[in-house]
Amino acid sequence: MDASLIISNILNPPVLFFFLGMTAVFVKSDLEIPPPAPKLLSLYLLFAIGFKGGVELVKSGITQEVVFTLLAAVLMACFVPIYTFFILKLKLDVYDAAAIAATYGSISAVTFITASAFLNELGIPFDGYMIAALALMESPAIIVGLILVNLFTVEQGKSREVAWSEVLRDAFLNSSVFLLVGSVLIGFLTGEHGGKVLEPFTQGLFYGILTFFLLDMGLVAAKRIKDLQKTGFFLISFAILIPILNAAIGLAIAKFLGISQGNALLFAVLCASASYIAVPAAMRLTVPEANPSLYVSTALAVTFPFNIIVGIPVYLYVIKLFWSQ
Amino acid sequence: MDASLIISNILNPPVLFFFLGMTAVFVKSDLEIPPPAPKLLSLYLLFAIGFKGGVELVKSGITQEVVFTLLAAVLMACFVPIYTFFILKLKLDVYDAAAIAATYGSISAVTFITASAFLNELGIPFDGYMIAALALMESPAIIVGLILVNLFTVEQGKSREVAWSEVLRDAFLNSSVFLLVGSVLIGFLTGEHGGKVLEPFTQGLFYGILTFFLLDMGLVAAKRIKDLQKTGFFLISFAILIPILNAAIGLAIAKFLGISQGNALLFAVLCASASYIAVPAAMRLTVPEANPSLYVSTALAVTFPFNIIVGIPVYLYVIKLFWSQ
Amino acid sequence: MDASLIISNILNPPVLFFFLGMTAVFVKSDLEIPPPAPKLLSLYLLFAIGFKGGVELVKSGITQEVVFTLLAAVLMACFVPIYTFFILKLKLDVYDAAAIAATYGSISAVTFITASAFLNELGIPFDGYMIAALALMESPAIIVGLILVNLFTVEQGKSREVAWSEVLRDAFLNSSVFLLVGSVLIGFLTGEHGGKVLEPFTQGLFYGILTFFLLDMGLVAAKRIKDLQKTGFFLISFAILIPILNAAIGLAIAKFLGISQGNALLFAVLCASASYIAVPAAMRLTVPEANPSLYVSTALAVTFPFNIIVGIPVYLYVIKLFWSQ
Amino acid sequence: MHLVKKIEIIANSFELGKILDRLDKSGVHGHIVIRNVAGKGLRGTAEDLDMTMLDNVYIIAFSTPEQIKPVVENIRPLLNKFGGTCYISDVMEISSVKCVASM
Amino acid sequence: MHLVKKIEIIANSFELGKILDRLDKSGVHGHIVIRNVAGKGLRGTAEDLDMTMLDNVYIIAFSTPEQIKPVVENIRPLLNKFGGTCYISDVMEISSVKCVASM
Amino acid sequence: MHLVKKIEIIANSFELGKILDRLDKSGVHGHIVIRNVAGKGLRGTAEDLDMTMLDNVYIIAFSTPEQIKPVVENIRPLLNKFGGTCYISDVMEISSVKCVASM
Numbered sequence A, B, C: 001m002d003a004s005l006i007i008s009n010i011l012n013p014p015v016l017f018f019f020l021g022m023t024a025v026f027v028k029s030d031l032e033i034p035p036p037a038p039k040l041l042s043l044y045l046l047f048a049i050g051f052k053g054g055v056e057l058v059k060s061g062i063t064q065e066v067v068f069t070l071l072a073a074v075l076m077a078c079f080v081p082i083y084t085f086f087i088l089k090l091k092l093d094v095y096d097a098a099a100i101a102a103t104y105g106s107i108s109a110v111t112f113i114t115a116s117a118f119l120n121e122l123g124i125p126f127d128g129y130m131i132a133a134l135a136l137m138e139s140p141a142i143i144v145g146l147i148l149v150n151l152f153t154v155e156q157g158k159s160r161e162v163a164w165s166e167v168l169r170d171a172f173l174n175s176s177v178f179l180l181v182g183s184v185l186i187g188f189l190t191g192e193h194g195g196k197v198l199e200p201f202t203q204g205l206f207y208g209i210l211t212f213f214l215l216d217m218g219l220v221a222a223k224r225i226k227d228l229q230k231t232g233f234f235l236i237s238f239a240i241l242i243p244i245l246n247a248a249i250g251l252a253i254a255k256f257l258g259i260s261q262g263n264a265l266l267f268a269v270l271c272a273s274a275s276y277i278a279v280p281a282a283m284r285l286t287v288p289e290a291n292p293s294l295y296v297s298t299a300l301a302v303t304f305p306f307n308i309i310v311g312i313p314v315y316l317y318v319i320k321l322f323w324s325q
Numbered sequence D, E, F: 001m002h003l004v005k006k007i008e009i010i011a012n013s014f015e016l017g018k019i020l021d022r023l024d025k026s027g028v029h030g031h032i033v034i035r036n037v038a039g040k041g042l043r044g045t046a047e048d049l050d051m052t053m054l055d056n057v058y059i060i061a062f063s064t065p066e067q068i069k070p071v072v073e074n075i076r077p078l079l080n081k082f083g084g085t086c087y088i089s090d091v092m093e094i095s096s097v098k099c100v101a102s103m
């Protein structure tokens, strides 16, 4: 396989700063991005990508392709937690299986953003509606995960009362989803003119802030790595193989829908990535029986680095093989 | 009336993100801009607007128009708290009346900045010295408010001892006024050259940071809205009618002085806006008898949104009617 | 002497905002840059200067000049703490003398960055490898200082056990050194392409963020000034004269090595500046017997302002005298 | 000065809303919340998500001695379900216009 | 180990300077200040301005038992005028070079 | 509810790692750390570097009464060498699944 894509990805500042963050933890440097800066940076990234997506949605409009892609996105977000749940239940109890399944059914916005920066750099275009897909894929897995828990604990004779209104709020109105959707809408409403006045902020800084944020992600991911001992071999393999499988399914769907190379990569990345913020937060509240170190560590310390280092360029390589230019 | 100005104002990213912030509170999303980020953003805005004003002050120089406008600004800042005090005293006690009067005599820098961004977008020029007016109008109302309390409580037979040195420091050296005045001076000293090297920071980011900051202001204003129940109908009407009246007086003065359209809008906005940071802080110290929820909530949850959503475009509409192009 | 350089330096926004920060403390304004913002800004500055240095290192390559300059830098970083230690021991005990000597042997990244911004503005070029010199000069003084303490306390019959692994980690892996070196490496690896995509972030904002950061440095330095009473005349003179002497030695070496004007200024500034973050932190851990107010206050409240206000332009003036254009 | 009780609760921030609700229901209407608190759990696991974006919170509330019983009854189920710990101690309050005991 | 007193004060940040002055005058020279403390007032009102830019502060100071009387006398008028609450409790101090009781 | 001990330590952040190590060695595995704590030292000197970039930290740990002896023995040398203070007090813990006393 042509390794140049992997190398050109690894030689990107964001990926290198991710490594630098990991290295800082390994050599026990006291480097840290003081809170609440990481939270602020992530709000910025959601704001900027959402707004940009909204502005571009005006251009592309809401065509049949858009509708089908968004539909496929939602279906994948429901399907992934279901099929992975049954795989996970082979080794884990219902609670852990459902929580991890939900994590992998949802998405990681930062992985998506890193992929979009990679596309920008290679000059491969993608459409604004993919950001709508990002927004749509964040929440369903939370609901599906919770339904799975309810079904399978009822089976075991335990009854659970669920505060559905709270769950729905957590799923659809948590700060990431809310800010992302809100920014898409505002981008859409203000259109090209709004996009222009905000450009130095949302575009000029974007790559730099992503780079800085990935430095922090490196620190965070590396701190989680020691948790993996407890996680065991099964989950670590899961955290690498399932993303690959999900990306493959995603690419097949993308090919079937006939969407462009850039959009296909982003779709694959959405399918392959796992949530380490929104879903874990929701799971702690709704499935407190599950062990957070399992679902956070796999998503953060294995799947996230795997995707941004190896996954993104590999998925693109596959696209280049199967898509005619 | 021609609604297009209101609509073009509402479709601005800053105003839309203000709505988004309010919505987040109404739908109970957990979106928040973590402290101390909002404070930092507001320091940035003061720094950027002040510096820019100073740089442009070099160009315009200190002409007769400048002197008269600044004089009018200070006079309005003294007159507004006096006349509103007597209106407020019809329904409220001396302490509350004086504190609210001081709040409305002073200004809201963010409202001013939003208006200046609006002018920039419409391509209507304004002069740097208006930022000096902004700085000059922040403090007098604090002093006037305190004098009113003293006069009218002495009348009632209560004597108060006032630490005037502290009050003056609070009024003239609080962080907003200090940073704003300092930045104007530095902009003035470094002139065009300094303006150029700082441009990507002070200009490029300005609009984006204002937008982000207004998202936070939306969150903050919405949280205050429930306070308005206690505030009562009298104060809510006050918080809408007095800004309109003050803007009208401001526009009359501006017309009389013959200043340009852009400057006139900014002058009207200064008269119409109410302080929700500097004055409340000063009032808590100097008039602790007054109820802060009254003066903060009206300024923040009624007058501020009213000005940035409806006020600014309406004042400009009136200007367009009365000023010959 | 031609005062125009000093004036053009003083009329720089960064220097003027430094004054503004000091003034805020003197007039007792409540202006403050809320933590952790200053820390974040300093991380940004290290990131940006390091990355830029790395990108430019690719262009210059690693020539004989580079190697000799870096060698000279390390030698100065070892020599300065030794000779100043003996001067300081005339009046102070071993612990204080060693801690202050280490402080002056190390460098202040912000002084360096301010000098580089000054060069940029005057259009005088300098090379990326000077940032490698910056990184190399930060740590040796810590080691030298500790060796001095050990030698001279053993002499006095006291034995100390030193956790060298910890000391080395503090010296070479503290967050400033780590981030700086890491950013240089990443800049070097990604080269011109990486430099370009990060440009709006690392270059566009650089001057503005430096300006904002110096506002905070002014606040911090002014708060330290009252400590100087306890410090005494000897240390205050030391804090002005030694930088001048070190700059002179640095300039002589630079002249001898035949490096360019820009590089010579940066080299002089490295020699003349004193650390007020990394070394004090290390000294508190390794030489807890020393009095921190002595070494922090001199470096921060005397040497730092002296260098950025008077030192930088004077050193450049001397360079202009001795270097042929 | 009179005796009041100090209630200290350490929990993950996702529980904050629920805990404050329960405090309120138990009659304890005032509190302070310190956020971004770093921590390590009892069992040495880094179960807390503070490393991503969910930090711990440290809640302090002062109450009258009588309010302790309902507080304990209301808070314990939460702690058992979601984790977190709660401590109670005696403090003297300086009587002032706004003091707890003036209620 | 010996007995010292812990003083806890919750107030709005605009009072901070005044409170620290009074503590200092009462002979309590050391303290820590935790800022950006979110809170809700006794009466359930959001009187505090923390939502704009004035946050609450949480001040902790350890003192010798004898210092408590002057502290109470000096702090109470402030609390009555500007709001805020103050609590006092007993703690044991580990004797060390810098401990309160070594003064 | 049962009696546990509250340990409060104020120190400069450069000591944090060392202090947590010692706590851990003394058998106290849980703690919270509040950072960016502003402070003034006992002797009124601004010795602390918080104004540059080293802030104070405020560490709180709850432990069983038996753990106090080893904690004191392990922490005191650190405080004597690097500065900082440590206080111990009594609190009642609400029994829960994760409580200190359930260990």
Ligand SMILES: Nc1ncnc2c1ncn2[C@@H]1O[C@H](COP(=O)(O)O)[C@@H](O)[C@H]1O
Binding pocket: D010, D011, D012, D038, D039, D040, D041, D042, D043, D047, D048, D056, D083, D084, D085, F029, F030, F031, F032, F060, F061, F062, F063, F098, F100
């Ligand atoms: N003994 C303790 N003392 C102080 N804080 C603790 C203690 N144990 C746990 N914590 C805090 O409570 C949080 C949740 O603990 P846990 O539920 O045991 O994971 C931890 O992250 C710590 O911040």
Ligand SMILES: Nc1ncnc2c1ncn2[C@@H]1O[C@H](COP(=O)(O)O)[C@@H](O)[C@H]1O
Binding pocket: D029, D030, D031, D032, D060, D061, D062, D063, D098, D100, E010, E011, E012, E038, E039, E040, E041, E042, E043, E047, E048, E056, E083, E084, E085
């Ligand atoms: N019972 C309480 N326990 C803890 N903190 C309180 C309590 N009551 C009030 N506070 C805090 O003190 C601040 C001022 O209270 P108040 O003066 O009642 O508005 C509030 O914002 C809270 O942060």
Ligand SMILES: Nc1ncnc2c1ncn2[C@@H]1O[C@H](COP(=O)(O)O)[C@@H](O)[C@H]1O
Binding pocket: E029, E030, E031, E032, E060, E061, E062, E063, E098, E100, F010, F011, F012, F038, F039, F040, F041, F042, F043, F047, F048, F056, F083, F084, F085
């Ligand atoms: N009496 C006290 N009460 C509360 N905090 C204190 C006290 N004395 C010192 N401190 C804190 O401990 C830190 C170190 O104190 P010191 O070692 O005396 O410089 C100071 O910066 C304060 O934050």
Ligand code: NA
Binding pocket: A080, A104, A105, A106, A107, A246, A270, A271, A272, A273, A274
């Ligand atoms: Na997924």
Ligand code: NA
Binding pocket: B080, B104, B105, B106, B107, B246, B270, B271, B272, B273, B274
């Ligand atoms: Na006004």
Ligand code: NA
Binding pocket: C080, C104, C105, C106, C107, C246, C270, C271, C272, C273, C274
């Ligand atoms: Na030096």
